[in-house]
Amino acid sequence: MIIDCPHCGSRDSGEFFMRGQAAGPRPEYADGQDAFAVYVYDRTNLAGMQREHWYHAAGCRSWLVVERDTRSHVVGSVAIAGKAVA
């Protein structure tokens, strides 16, 4: 699997570490405990294209949002996490 890092170019997935699905914003304190339990533990666990957080550990050390098909490992768009719309 090759990931096109916006900073470093096409690099082998071995340089990266996957954190998990890019699941949207963290709940606020006022949202309560249940909202945090859902945020921390529950997963959509799609079979298909999903947006994920990847860390380019052996490269530019940026967090990226990578679009990837979980059935075929085809990589779609790659964006820098801070700039991607959550």
Place this chain on the structure above:
Amino acid sequence: MTKRYSLLSLARQAISGHRGWMPAWRDATPRDRYDIVVIGGGGHGLATAYYLAKVFGEKSVAVLEKGWIGGGNAGRNTTIIRSNYLLPGNIPFYEHSLKLWEGLEQDLNYNAMVSQRGIINLFHSDEQRDAHERRGNAMRLHGVDAELLDADAVRKMAPFLDFDNARFPIFGGLRQKRAGTARHDAVVWGFARGASARGVDIIQNCEVTGMVRDASGRVVALDTTRGRIGAGKVGMAVAGNSSRVAALADLRLPIESHVLQAFVSEGLKPVIPGVITFGAGHFYISQSDKGGLVFGGDLDGYKSYAQRGNLPIVEDVCEEAMALMPMIGRARLLRSWGGIMDMTMDGSPIMDRTPVPGLYLNGGWCYGGFKATPASGWCFAHLLSRDEPHPVAASYRLDRFATGRLIDEKGSGPQPNLQ
């Protein structure tokens, strides 16, 4: 209907040229409705059906399988059985399972090739010895056998290990003598035969495509590729794909699907005594009765529904094998394959009711599902039939993540690719 297998039946067949063997179980066509429908014809689903019929007296049970029985993770595991866990929620369950394994062949009248050759978990430092001692003590406090071995004792059993490795010297091992291996296909076929003989309909090529719910939200029927099937209760035993099946009832689970690879070498003469695990990485190995060295290691590291693995893990597993037992470099790798694991957020399974009435979940087995097969079936049958959890599986609640009652053996947190 099903004839009992015995020495006499074997002799009778031998005289008549083995022309009289009948199929071991019935390939059923679906009826309109069942009291209990189990989704998933793997080891867990079939064991559930078997114990539902045998122990809990259920008369109307079906098992739906999207492909052929035993074609998923039941056919992709490394066949290890053991109960060497650390935490109270886990030990009684896995010990119940190991006890069922010990009597399984007599119970099923089927040779599952259960072979209790023992497991040795190696440790490579003083700290790791302490951790293994603690685990061994926890096991013994629960009445499970455990034995701490020093390096010399391990050397007597497995002289081929690289004891004086510069980075990972072997200090000793924690042994569970009653652990071992079983023949995965025979387990599936044995449970299928036992269930079928007790009236369970095993329906293959029948993928569930939708859940039909009444006004109260209760699941009352399943839409399948072989038509609509009514159900009093529905049990999901589809580990690897639990999230996808649960999504049919609009549920989100604390599960991520990951691929785990396994490997087998060419057949060799007996060389590995039982199961050996490497403590300085993630590597385990045993030898099948056919002679192949069966081994595996880490998850691929990212979520996957592809039933195949990546090459970096192949390299990683082979490196660990070489670090542990250099002699393995002479063996040729025959095959490698991948299976999809339900990885939960604490590394322990889930067996519980769901928020959807009439729908029950048995999943999240991470990479430890095979050894759990009989107890998983027994306890899930208990849950389905009596609508209350079996005492040894009562900790495997779906809401434990929200309530903080996690069973995290490794302490790696809600990060499945680190477990």
